[in-house]
Each structure stands twice: as structure tokens, then as C-alpha cells.
Amino acid sequence: MQFGIFTVGDVTTDPTTGRAPSEHERIKATVAIARKAEEVGLDVFATGEHHNPPFVPSSPTTTLAYIAAQTERIILSTSTTLITTNDPVKIAEDYATLQHLTDGRMDLMMGRGNTGPVYPWFGKDIRDGIPLAVENYALLRRLWTEDVVTWQGKHRTPLQGFTSTPRPLDGIPPFVWHGSIRSPEIAEQAAYYGDGFFHNNIFWPMSHTKQMVQLYRRRFEHYGHGSADQAVVGLGGQVFMRPNSQDAVREFRPYFDNAPVYGHGPSLEDFSRETPLTVGSPQQVIERYAAMSDDVGHYQRQLFLMDHAGLPLGTVLEQLEILGGEVVPELRRIAAARKPAHVPDAPTHASRLAGSREAVG
Amino acid sequence: MRRRIVVVSAGLGQPSSTRLLGDLLATAAGDALLEEGLESGTEVIELREHAHDLADTLLTGFATGGLREALDRLATADAVIAVTPVYQGSYSGLFKTFFDVVDREALRGTPVLLAATGGTARHSLVLEYAMRPLFAHLGASPAGTAVFAASEDWGAAGAAGQGLTARIQRAGTELARLAAGRVNEGPRDPFADPVPLEQLLGTDR
Numbered sequence: 001m002q003f004g005i006f007t008v009g010d011v012t013t014d015p016t017t018g019r020a021p022s023e024h025e026r027i028k029a030t031v032a033i034a035r036k037a038e039e040v041g042l043d044v045f046a047t048g049e050h051h052n053p054p055f056v057p058s059s060p061t062t063t064l065a066y067i068a069a070q071t072e073r074i075i076l077s078t079s080t081t082l083i084t085t086n087d088p089v090k091i092a093e094d095y096a097t098l099q100h101l102t103d104g105r106m107d108l109m110m111g112r113g114n115t116g117p118v119y120p121w122f123g124k125d126i127r128d129g130i131p132l133a134v135e136n137y138a139l140l141r142r143l144w145t146e147d148v149v150t151w152q153g154k155h156r157t158p159l160q161g162f163t164s165t166p167r168p169l170d171g172i173p174p175f176v177w178h179g180s181i182r183s184p185e186i187a188e189q190a191a192y193y194g195d196g197f198f199h200n201n202i203f204w205p206m207s208h209t210k211q212m213v214q215l216y217r218r219r220f221e222h223y224g225h226g227s228a229d230q231a232v233v234g235l236g237g238q239v240f241m242r243p244n245s246q247d248a249v250r251e252f253r254p255y256f257d258n259a260p261v262y263g264h265g266p267s268l269e270d271f272s273r274e275t276p277l278t279v280g281s282p283q284q285v286i287e288r289y290a291a292m293s294d295d296v297g298h299y300q301r302q303l304f305l306m307d308h309a310g311l312p313l314g315t316v317l318e319q320l321e322i323l324g325g326e327v328v329p330e331l332r333r334i335a336a337a338r339k340p341a342h343v344p345d346a347p348t349h350a351s352r353l354a355g356s357r358e359a360v361g
Numbered sequence: 362m363r364r365r366i367v368v369v370s371a372g373l374g375q376p377s378s379t380r381l382l383g384d385l386l387a388t389a390a391g392d393a394l395l396e397e398g399l400e401s402g403t404e405v406i407e408l409r410e411h412a413h414d415l416a417d418t419l420l421t422g423f424a425t426g427g428l429r430e431a432l433d434r435l436a437t438a439d440a441v442i443a444v445t446p447v448y449q450g451s452y453s454g455l456f457k458t459f460f461d462v463v464d465r466e467a468l469r470g471t472p473v474l475l476a477a478t479g480g481t482a483r484h485s486l487v488l489e490y491a492m493r494p495l496f497a498h499l500g501a502s503p504a505g506t507a508v509f510a511a512s513e514d515w516g517a518a519g520a521a522g523q524g525l526t527a528r529i530q531r532a533g534t535e536l537a538r539l540a541a542g543r544v545n546e547g548p549r550d551p552f553a554d555p556v557p558l559e560q561l562l563g564t565d566r
Contacts, residue, residue, distance in 0.1 A: 134561045184555040192558035204423055211552045219555065265420030274425045 001335040002346045003328045004044025005037050005320070006079035006236065006303040009057035012310035015258040020310070026056045027063070029313045033306070034067040036317050038074040040324025046077035046109065046303060051085075051118050054260075061094040068102040075348070076102060079200070079303065080111025080179045083140070084132040085122035087156060091136075092143035092164040099169045104349025109177040109198055109234075110137060112186075128155070130185050137176075137189065144173035172356060175347045177234060177301075180212070187212055191219030191231070196346070198234035199296075202305055203262060205274045206295050209235070213296040230343055234301035235292060238277045241322045245280035252279045259309035282326040289327075290334045298339050300346035302331070364401040364540050366390055367438035371408045371445040371456035372478070379478045380407070382510050382529075383444040386474055389533025390440065390540070397541050404438075406431045408455050415458045424462060436467035436548045440474070440540035441501070443492070447479035451491045460495060466548055469500035472539030474532055475507035485509035504535040 007030060013020040021029065034045040047057045047064065057063060064076040076098070081091060098106050112129045113119075119126040135153045142149050143164040152158040168174065177196035180186030181204060190197040197216040201209040213233055220231035240255075242248035249268065256268045256279070271277055278288045293299060304323065307316040345351070368387050372379025387403040394401045408415070414428035424432055435441065445456035475492045479485070488507035496503045506528065514525040 130561070134558070138562060184551050185558075185561060188555040188558050188561075203421060205425060208423065215552045215555060262421050266417040270417070270425075271421070274423075 001299070001332060001339070002043040002075070002301045003331065004042045004046065004075070004077075004301070004303050005033070005306050005323075006044075006046040006048070006077075007033065007057070007307050008048045008305065009050060009055050010260060010308055011054040011056060012260060012308065014310040014312055015254045017312075021313075023056050025313075029307070029316075030057070030063060031067055031070070032313060033316055033320070034074070034076075035070055036320045037324070038071045040320050040328075042074065042320075042324055042328065044075045044077055044301065044303060046079040048079050049082050049113075050115075051121060052115060061098045064106065065098055065101050068098070068105065074105070076106045077177075078108045079198075080109045080113075082113045082118075083110040083136050084112045084129055085119055085124050086136075088136040088140040089143065089156075089159075089162075089164060092140055093166075095174050096144065096164065096166050096168050099174050099349070100166055104169050104172075104353075106349075107175040107177065107347075109179045109196075111179040112183075124155070130183065131155070133186065134189060137178075141173070141193070144168050169349065170353050170356075172349065172352050175349075175352065177232075182208070182212070184212075184215055187216040188219055191216050191225075192223055194220065194223065194225035196232035196234060196300070198236070198301070198303075200236040201276055202236040202238045203275060206276075206292075210295050213299075217297065226344075227342070229297050229340070232301075232344070232346060233296060233299035234303065234346075235296065235299060236276070237289060237292075237302055237304045238275075239285045239289075239304055239306070239319075239323070239327075240279045241282050241285055241319060241327070243281060245284060248279050248281065255309040255311055263309075282322055285327050286330045286334075289331055293335070293338065298335070298343050300344070362399075362544060364394055364399055364439040365437070365545075366401055366403045366440045366442065366536075366540070367435055368403060368405045368442045369408065369435065369444065369456075369459065370405060371453050371459070373409055373446070373453075373455070377446075378510065378512075378515060379444050379446050380405070382476050382478055382508065383442055385529050386442045386444070386476055386508065386533055386536075389529050390442070390474070390536045391533075393534040393537030394541060397537060399537075399541055401439075401540075404434055406434065408459050411459070412455060415455070415462065418462045419458065428462075432463060432467070436464060437545055438471060439543065439545050440472045440536050441468065442474045442476065442536070443496070444476040444478070445492070447477055447484040447487050450484065451487060452477070452495070457495075460499065463499070464548060466500070468496070470543065471501050471545065472536055472543065473501045473503045474536040475503055476509070476532070477507075478510050480512050482509065482511040482513065485511070502539060504532060504539060506532040506535050508532045 011026050037045045049060050116126045149162050177198045178190035179198040199209050217228035217231045221228040240252040278285045368383040370380045370383045391401045411428045418424045445452040508528050
């Protein structure tokens with residue numbers, strides 16, 4: 001099982017000091033956080049993609065390539081890549097390039113983006129969100145799997161004999177996850193292609209996450225990619241830890257109370273009960289996250305949100321030390337002991353290359 | 362089959378005349394159903410109890426606990442009686458907030474009785490210019506008669522008091538007729554039966 005972190009890339013004022021980082025500081029902090037994630041033994045670093053303030057990650061492959069040059073082992077990914085407003089041709093080119101530069105140490109997660117005003121900035125309409133995701137991804141797959149593509153659709157200009165370069169590394173396109181919070185169509189899309197499905201459940205109760213994952217697993221089996229429990233599932237998570245759980249609650253509460261999205265709403269206690277947010281000791285985090293598979297089955301990737309709501313860089317790096325040092329080794333051990341033999345690990349470039357050689361041989 | 366009548370009351374007082382009007386309408390509808398040979402039961406959703414959860418739901422996007430349960434009860438009701446006090450010339454904010462977080466399809470085709478309370482009968486058109494369009498938007502089937510009870514109606518002797526009683530009887534009977542002719546099969550589960558991808562791609566034959 002893979003463990004990692006994902007960042008939204010928000011520039012948020014620290015509510016305890018009233019200070020917000022500059023964009024420059026936030027971008028550099030993102031790199032420091034990714035490097036720390038590798039240093040403490042995590043498997044994945046993923047960045048969001050946003051095109052409006054207060055977010056900085058508008059150019060994910062630039063950032064990921066820069067991080068790749070400074071790391072050796074961690075898988076670089078996205079959370080998410082906007083399959084609606086980006087031209088699928090440019091996604092094909094950018095991420096194939098990243099794949100070559102990283103020697104396959106990358107994958108990506110497709111998402112629609114839920115900020116209405118962003119769509120028209122890129123000549124699109126949010127009401128076409130699902131049709132855009134469906135058509136653009138179908139084209140992206142063809143650009144990666146067929147050397148010469150002639151294509152016509154509704155949402156971009158036609159292509160006549162077009163070759164997307166560079167071609168995917170070793171002829172194997174990057175592995176794709178599809179992220180969706182509540183659209184059954186996206187779970188269906190992931191299942192149809194046999195791709196991964198990521199439910200970012202950080203703001204949602206498990207009852208909902210379970211429905212989405214079950215739908216994806218059932219349809220994955222329906223389309224003949226394997227049994228339902230062999231489908232490739234990822235979940236989000238959110239934690240804040242101190243050796244003494246009261247200290248964790250005391251320190252995190254002002255960040256929670258003022259956080260973007262859920263701040264000024266439910267209490268930290270209510271939100272912790274209803275969502276995967278866990279604020280407490282490392283042992284409490286281990287118990288909570290080891291139990292996730294009771295609801296969704298054995299899954300392949302767990303990503304934690306660690307660096308939002310104005311938490312200072314120093315605190316985030318400390319949190320990563322605890323996560324990588326105390327929590328993830330134990331979660332890894334528990335997951336490995338529980339994983340049925342026929343359930344696969346998350347695909348990597350190496351495992352998919354080996355698989356394709358086996359298929360040819 | 363036993364019909365489930367769900368009363369949604371946005372009254373805040375204890376006791377509340379809004380709740381009282383809801384109860385009287387539920388009794389009238391239950392009696393009228395019985396005359397058609399149909400058993401019924403009444404459940405009451407007091408929005409006051411869910412006020413904090415409603416504010417949280419606006420911010421988080423999901424309902425939990427008692428509010429989730431109330432929304433599920435509403436979506437499976439055979440008939441709904443919606444009663445609000447009039448605040449600043451319209452339904453109360455609490456009333457609207459509840460219907461703002463109702464699932465989009467939850468009330469489609471559901472018979473609904475509209476009712477409101479206020480200090481003066483001059484507010485009675487709230488039923489027609491505020492409440493009826495809201496339930497039309499939700500695709501519900503509001504009964505033709507909607508009931509407004511002003512302060513003066515509650516204590517009125519003679520014709521005025523009988524007027525409220527008569528309106529309650531008429532509205533209850535109309536709701537019972539609508540409820541008798543319909544069985545709520547419950548909302549469609551969007552996760553049970555997804556649209557196949559080939560249909561989304563437009564390549565299905």
C-alpha cells in the first residue's frame with residue numbers, strides 16, 4: 001500500500017499570527033514539503049491544480065519536474081489535473097515529458113474542478129463538466145496509446161494525423177486515477193477503463209465514500225478488469241498529531257476554526273466524528289486509518305492533507321516527521337498483514353512495464 | 362397501505378402556533394384518509410432542533426445525524442405539511458434553509474400542504490407568492506388550498522374562528538385525496554444504476 005501527501009497549494013493567513021506567506025514562500029515551501037515527504041519515507045507527493053487566488057499551483061508539471069530533480073524515490077502525482085479546462089493535447093505532452101524526466105516516477109489524477117469562474121477563463125462552461133471529462137479523457141488515452149490520431153469531437157478543434165510527442169516512456173502511458181467526490185459518472189469512467197479511483201473524502205462522511213467506492217468496484221468487475229476487490233482505490237485523509245492528544249487539539253483548533261471550506265461551521269469534535277479528520281496522538285491516527293479498509297475494502301493509496309489552513313512550514317515538516325516516523329510504518333505493517341494475496345498493489349511504471357513484457361513474452 | 366404524513370414546522374416558540382397549525386392539519390388529513398379507508402401516521406420534523414446542523418450543512422455540503430435522518434424521512438413521505446411563521450414578509454430563514462439542503466429530487470411528485478402563521482392576515486399571500494413557487498421549483502404537488510392562521514384567528518369566536526377550522530378541514534381533505542392516489546417509492550439511488558460510459562461517450566448502439 002502506498003502512503004503519501006497531497007497539497008491544495010493554498011496561501012492562507014496563519015490565524016495565530018495573522019501572517020500569510022508570499023506566493024514565492026508558498027511555492028518554495030511546497031518543494032520543501034515534497035522533499036521532506038521523501039526523506040521520511042512516504043511514497044507519493046501530489047499537488048493540486050488551481051488557476052485563481054489564493055492558490056499557487058497553476059503549473060503542476062513545472063513544480064513536479066523541479067521536485068523530481070531533487071528527489072530519488074517518491075512518486076510524483078496530481079490532485080487533481082483538470083481534465084475539463086486543460087487541452088487534452090497539452091496534458092498528453094506535459095505529462096509524457098514528466099514521465100521521461102522522472103524515469104516513470106509519476107502518475108496523475110484527473111478531476112473536473114468545481115470553481116465555476118475558472119471554466120470560461122479557458123473557454124469552457126462548468127455545465128459541460130461531465131461531458132468535457134468524458135470526451136477529453138477519451139482523447140487523452142488515444143493520444144498516449146496511438147502514434148497517429150485523427151479525431152473529431154465537440155469540445156476542441158479536430159485533429160488530422162496528429163502525433164503527440166514525446167511518446168510515453170517504454171510505450172506505457174502514465175497510470176491514471178480519477179478523482180471525484182460525488183459524481184457516479186466519474187466512478188463509472190474509472191471502472192470502464194480499469195483506471196484507479198480516488199475518493200477525496202476529507203470533507204465527507206464514510207457512508208458517502210463507501211457508496212462511491214462500491215459503485216466503482218462493482219463496475220470495475222462488470223467491465224472485466226478483475227474482481228471488485230482487485231480494483232485500484234485511493235482515499236484522502238487529514239491529520240494533526242502531537243504525542244499528547246490534548247496538545248494536538250489545542251494547537252490545531254484555531255487552524256480548524258478558521259480553515260477555508262469548513263471553517264466557522266461545525267466544531268472540530270463534530271467534524272472529526274463525521275469525516276476522516278483525526279486530531280490527536282499518533283496512535284489515534286493509526287487506529288482510525290487502519291480501520292478505513294473495514295468500510296471500503298483493502299485499498300492501494302492513502303494520501304494525507306498536511307499543509308493547509310495557514311499551518312506554518314515548520315509545523316508541517318514536524319507533522320511529516322511524525323507521519324513518516326511513527327504512523328505510516330505501523331499502517332504499512334497492518335495493511336500488509338491484512339491484504340489478500342489476489343489484491344494488487346497500486347500500479348507503478350515498473351510493475352506495468354513488467355506486466356507488458358510478460359504479456360508479450 | 363399505511364400513509365406517512367410528515368409535518369415540517371419552522372415554529373420557534375414553545376408552544377408554537379406554527380406547530381399547532383401543523384398538528385391540526387395533520388389530524389384533518391389523517392381523518393380524511395381514514396374516511397377513504399386508509400390508515401395513516403404522522404411524524405413531525407421540528408426545524409428548531411436542527412438549526413445548528415442546518416448551518417453546518419450549508420458550510421460542509423453534507424448533512425449528518427438527526428438532520429440526515431429528517432431529510433430521509435421527508436424524501437420517503439407520502440404527504441408533507443409544510444408550516445412556517447412569516448418573518449419580514451416571507452417564510453422564515455430557517456424554513457428556507459431546510460428546503461435549501463433538501464436533495465433536489467426528494468419532493469418530486471409529493472403532495473404538500475402549504476401553511477403559515479403570522480401576526481396579521483395581511484401576510485396571508487405569503488402562501489401564494491413565496492411558498493407555492495418554492496414547492497413548484499421542487500417539483501412537489503401542492504394542494505390547491507393553503508392555510509394561513511393569523512393571531513386573530515386563534516382566539517376568534519363565531520364565524521372568524523369557524524373560518525380557520527373550515528379551511529383546515531378543506532385543506533386536510535385535499536391533501537388526503539392527493540396522498541390516497543400515490544405511493545412514494547422513495548428517491549432514486551444514483552449509485553445503484555450509473556449511466557454506462559459508452560452512453561456518456563455517445564458511442565452506444
